[in-house]
Amino acid sequence: xxxxxxxxxxxxxxxxxEEVAELHGYDVRATNNAHDFFSAYDKQEPDxxxxxxxxxxxxxxxxxxxxxxxxxxxxxxxxxxxxxVDSNGISLLAQNLxxxxxxxxxxxxxxxxxxxxxxxxxVH
Numbered sequence: 001x002x003x004x005x006x007x008x009x010x011x012x013x014x015x016x017x018e019e020v021a022e023l024h025g026y027d028v029r030a031t032n033n034a035h036d037f038f039s040a041y042d043k044q045e046p047d048x049x050x051x052x053x054x055x056x057x058x059x060x061x062x063x064x065x066x067x068x069x070x071x072x073x074x075x076x077x078x079x080x081x082x083x084x085v086d087s088n089g090i091s092l093l094a095q096n097l098x099x100x101x102x103x104x105x106x107x108x109x110x111x112x113x114x115x116x117x118x119x120x121x122x123v124h
Contacts, residue, residue: 003027004116005046007037007063008079009055013105017050020112034058038066045074048100048116053080068096077115081105 004026006017014030021028029046031037034057041049049067053060060078067076075098101115 002047003029003044004048004050005029005031005037005040006050007031007034007055007060008050008052009033010052013052013079016109017112020109021116024113024117026116034063037063041072041074045072048075048077050077050079050103053078054082064097071096073098075100077101077103079103079105079107 002025004017004021006014006028008014008017008030009032011032014032018028018030029040031040034055037051040046051060051063060080064076064078067074077100080102081104100118103111103115
């Protein structure tokens with residue numbers, strides 16, 4: 001079973017990702033803040049990560065910076081509901097990471113399934 005680690009401050013997004021992923025046979029660890037995300041990451045490195053960009057306290061860009069500092073090679077999918085988030089800038093920031101793609105919120109279930117299964121196929 002593949003392990004997915006998700007961080008998003010929106011409980012509805014977390015529930016959606018968790019429900020869809022579990023229905024498709026994935027093990028999901030859902031966190032709603034960066035502190036819990038890194039705690040879960042430290043306990044067990046996931047097969048893939050989904051990271052929201054805009055969050056209170058520590059945002060997704062800071063999460064990405066920390067992952068770069070940790071030399072993480074875990075595949076990463078970035079989620080954002082804001083148009084001002086520049087995917088080119090994030091790509092530059094995440095150039096030392098295994099960036100698999102972007103999910104623009106709101107996304108539909110089929111889009112989520114496609115990016116997760118495509119990402120996990122690349123991993124395995």
